Amino acid sequence: MTLLSTIQTPADLRKLSVDQLPTLAQEIRHAICEQVGKSGGHLAPNLGVVELTIAMHYVFDFGHDRLLFDVGHQCYPHKLLTGRLPLLANLRTSKGMAGFPDPRESPYDLFMVGHAGTAIPTAVGMARGDTLNGEGFEPKTNPEGRRVVSIIGDASIVNGVAMEGLNNAGTLKRQFLVILNDNGMSISKPQGAVAQYFDRFRLNPMYRDFKKSAREILKHVPGGSLIQDAYHRAGEATKAMIAENAKTAGPAGGGAGWFEHFGLLTVGPIDGHDLPQLIEFLSEARDLDRPMVMHVKTIKGKGYEFSEGDASMFHSPAPFVREGCRVEIKKDGRSFTTAVGDAMVSLMEKDEKVVACTAAMADGTGMNKVLPRFPERSWDTGICESHAMDMMAGLAKTGFKPFFFVYSTFVQRAFDQAFQEVSLQGLAVRLCLDRAGLVGGDGAVHHGFCDVALLRTLPNAALIAAIDEPSLLASLEFMRNYEEGLSSVRYPRDNVSQRLAEQNCPAFELGKGRYLGGSGVPAPTASTLASFVPECDAAIVAFGTTAIDSLVAADELAKEGYRVAVYDARFAKPIDRDMVRALLEAKLPVVTVEDHGIVGGFGACFLEAAADLRLDSSRITRLALPDSWIMQDSRAKQLAEAGLDAVGIARAVRLAVEANGATRGGASNGAPVRVKAPVAATII
Numbered sequence: 001m002t003l004l005s006t007i008q009t010p011a012d013l014r015k016l017s018v019d020q021l022p023t024l025a026q027e028i029r030h031a032i033c034e035q036v037g038k039s040g041g042h043l044a045p046n047l048g049v050v051e052l053t054i055a056m057h058y059v060f061d062f063g064h065d066r067l068l069f070d071v072g073h074q075c076y077p078h079k080l081l082t083g084r085l086p087l088l089a090n091l092r093t094s095k096g097m098a099g100f101p102d103p104r105e106s107p108y109d110l111f112m113v114g115h116a117g118t119a120i121p122t123a124v125g126m127a128r129g130d131t132l133n134g135e136g137f138e139p140k141t142n143p144e145g146r147r148v149v150s151i152i153g154d155a156s157i158v159n160g161v162a163m164e165g166l167n168n169a170g171t172l173k174r175q176f177l178v179i180l181n182d183n184g185m186s187i188s189k190p191q192g193a194v195a196q197y198f199d200r201f202r203l204n205p206m207y208r209d210f211k212k213s214a215r216e217i218l219k220h221v222p223g224g225s226l227i228q229d230a231y232h233r234a235g236e237a238t239k240a241m242i243a244e245n246a247k248t249a250g251p252a253g254g255g256a257g258w259f260e261h262f263g264l265l266t267v268g269p270i271d272g273h274d275l276p277q278l279i280e281f282l283s284e285a286r287d288l289d290r291p292m293v294m295h296v297k298t299i300k301g302k303g304y305e306f307s308e309g310d311a312s313m314f315h316s317p318a319p320f321v322r323e324g325c326r327v328e329i330k331k332d333g334r335s336f337t338t339a340v341g342d343a344m345v346s347l348m349e350k351d352e353k354v355v356a357c358t359a360a361m362a363d364g365t366g367m368n369k370v371l372p373r374f375p376e377r378s379w380d381t382g383i384c385e386s387h388a389m390d391m392m393a394g395l396a397k398t399g400f401k402p403f404f405f406v407y408s409t410f411v412q413r414a415f416d417q418a419f420q421e422v423s424l425q426g427l428a429v430r431l432c433l434d435r436a437g438l439v440g441g442d443g444a445v446h447h448g449f450c451d452v453a454l455l456r457t458l459p460n461a462a463l464i465a466a467i468d469e470p471s472l473l474a475s476l477e478f479m480r481n482y483e484e485g486l487s488s489v490r491y492p493r494d495n496v497s498q499r500l501a502e503q504n505c506p507a508f509e510l511g512k513g514r515y516l517g518g519s520g521v522p523a524p525t526a527s528t529l530a531s532f533v534p535e536c537d538a539a540i541v542a543f544g545t546t547a548i549d550s551l552v553a554a555d556e557l558a559k560e561g562y563r564v565a566v567y568d569a570r571f572a573k574p575i576d577r578d579m580v581r582a583l584l585e586a587k588l589p590v591v592t593v594e595d596h597g598i599v600g601g602f603g604a605c606f607l608e609a610a611a612d613l614r615l616d617s618s619r620i621t622r623l624a625l626p627d628s629w630i631m632q633d634s635r636a637k638q639l640a641e642a643g644l645d646a647v648g649i650a651r652a653v654r655l656a657v658e659a660n661g662a663t664r665g666g667a668s669n670g671a672p673v674r675v676k677a678p679v680a681a682t683i684i
């Protein structure tokens, strides 16, 4: 029996001796590595925090105390220590353990998180709330009260949201521990001046020698009364570290005094793999009644040569196979991300006014191809989407053509900048929105469900969805030349389809859709407009890759005798009004399909256009992500759950045709059909 299998709650962990903990750490690493090899998931971030997590649960009681994770991608060891070992085998699926903290899974998870920078601000809120409730830890008056701990990585702590949290945390007059997990890495190399600053800190094995001089040093710290105050409360080890940090504090001194300018005491750097030392420091920090940062150095990917050697590749790998020292990550097909990276290299070769940036997602957005090729015209800003958007606005203002490569879910962080510094100025910033729609195993915290809903509020925005690689390339070319305002193209975490490889992909024209053909209807020619309506029983207007699934659905429906015309909307804004008019005037059942939330998405654009054009919208059915959350699973299962796979689309078309009283193969273009039961704006 393993030690890990004996742990149902952290109370079981605390029954183990400190000597047993390294064995437990090894077992946790093994369990995580084996599972991520099978299912994919976050590997290196979790391997790096195994000892730190054990020590945190050994010292604190998070059934009572508060533990907040930043991003949350490093929560696997925590989950294994809080009763979720049985869920590990189904990691990142609906039956198993979510890849991020999830309060539905366990009371030990306080927030469902996935975006960087939030742990400190939410922890400040909980600290204030606990204090207001009379439940906060206070050494004299409430020693049994709740303590608050947050854990955040070195790349995430420079995030603006985290900085705002730190600024506020420094005003707290109570225990508040921030653990800075400094592994010198983001997903790839961390960016910016603070990353270089953290880099200067090395583990100092001599920290114990500071003990002797600690008291002396503190006497000479300018304005060090707060530190002295805490010093007198702290145990020996922490005292020594506080003193050492205080020694280097001050504008010229640099050192960890940086956090002390925020009013937070600082200890460290501490070796994040030395369990006895971690336990000693945490035990002392536990009872300090001041906000404090504990700077812990860890090795990302710790425990395996391959993951330590390439923590970037193994940050969140797809399933992989290990044979001896050889590790191979399974790859299938060509992804939109790869396609957009290649396309961007070509675009930048062709046009020297094109510049590009990503906010810490070089691998995830294809920018890893662009950055080394054009180091003077492309940037990784680190985890700061708001800054990146504004930086792109600045570049647009100086005459460049900026492209910002960002996940749909993270562009939400930069909406205000898109509004004010981009749109309001009439500047042309181009957004390449990767992971638009359902994202699979990362789950609800990462779905790109609302980019259209947000961005369509911006005047002059041109919002595109790509359906395959040729349409992606054509959209980039359109955006390169679009100077009227913000433009964006969205595409999913998926492979590009070859379905339309033989079909000519026309150039993009502002606000114009594309007729794709379908089943039992004419194929498009070079001159077919999207307002062409063939004789058919129903039309599907898809925004994005659901167009491909719609063609598959049309194939299936053809077997049942339905003739279905499929359209690629191309633009949610400006929508192709000629297409809307032609379809609605033909009195056809129209099904809009999109891998985006139903609220404010493409279907909403279609309905609004119908209303604006004073057309009958009663035959419109909207298929979209429901107005509720879809949790982690494979993307294929999530699409099926939302009714957005070919089966779901075919089902919706059948219902729409039935509801509109059309008969199989019987409805004729332009002829009025008997309406049995109108289906308007069906919300699924």
Ligand SMILES: Cc1ncc(C[n+]2csc(CCOP(=O)(O)OP(=O)(O)O)c2C)c(N)n1
Residues within 6 Å of the ligand: 045, 048, 071, 073, 074, 114, 115, 116, 117, 152, 153, 154, 155, 156, 157, 181, 183, 185, 186, 187, 300, 359, 360, 361, 383, 385, 410, 413
């Ligand atoms: C707002 C936001 N932007 C980007 C990401 C994508 N992301 C997930 S983890 C990560 C790196 C985090 O680095 P760090 O905080 O140092 O933690 P580590 O992975 O090194 O443990 C990034 C950029 C995110 N989760 N949130």
